[in-house]
Amino acid sequence: MAGEGRELDMGTAMNATPEDSDAACFAGAMNITAEAKANRAVRTNLTDAGLQPYPFQWWHFSLGDRYWALMQGQPAAQYGPTTWPRN
Template sequence: MTVLIADPDVVALPVVDSGEPLIDLAEAGLACQAAPGSPGRRVRAGVAARLLAAEAALPAGIHLLVVEGARSAADQTRIVEGYQRDLRAAFPRSAEDEIQRLSTRYVAPTAYAPHVAGAAVDLALTDARGRRLWMGTEVDATPEESEGACAFAAPGISAEARAHRDLMAAALSGAGLVNYPTEWWHWSYGDRYWALMTGARQAHYGPVGVAS
């Protein structure tokens, strides 16, 4: 059974923030889609170091592309509220607690969202010319619009997409990051979800104040 990010075992883990700074991913040497100066271009230093290790582990001519790193609390809240509105429209008979649960397959509550802590990245792979490799869905495809194909282990995706997902996963997990299994593109280090998945007693990163 998939452990979701709002699971009580995740939320209960303490956070002892290491105080690591946010650093610019592009300046660190990683391809990043986010605009210069935006929160999405930055992550905690420990996350960046592990992404660089994962990049080095990929075959020649294959590269990581960071679509988004850190996210402001305001932006996170807007995403949560927008997706929950969509779910209420799609499932009008569902109780509110079920809407809340369903929403966490795709976006974390703001108070403990890994992106708000600078602990998470949304990623894709590119070839040597910077063209994205096909991963089975677009980054940020919802479970509804992708018919579940956004999940890392989703059945029915092409052999090409499966190979690309597995390649990215080998590099990232080898560098110490963990995947959120309902989103093939979401990987994190140092947050509560990472702590539960790795058996750590506490998370290293809590929310950081970044402007939208």
């Protein structure tokens, strides 16, 4: 439930811009604390599970979309656009 955990030091807030974070929002940023680097190591688990990390935002991953397909060398995304039913 919300509020029952503790926020980990990830080096920046989510959605931090390169300008506001001195580029620490990049996945491979070296200008973050050792604790933040250790906390970001969870990314390895996510990539091992098949998610594609986005290099410019440590919190952003893709799975099955066109960015994932491109980076994974797949011929196409696993899913594409959809239309919402009209009432």
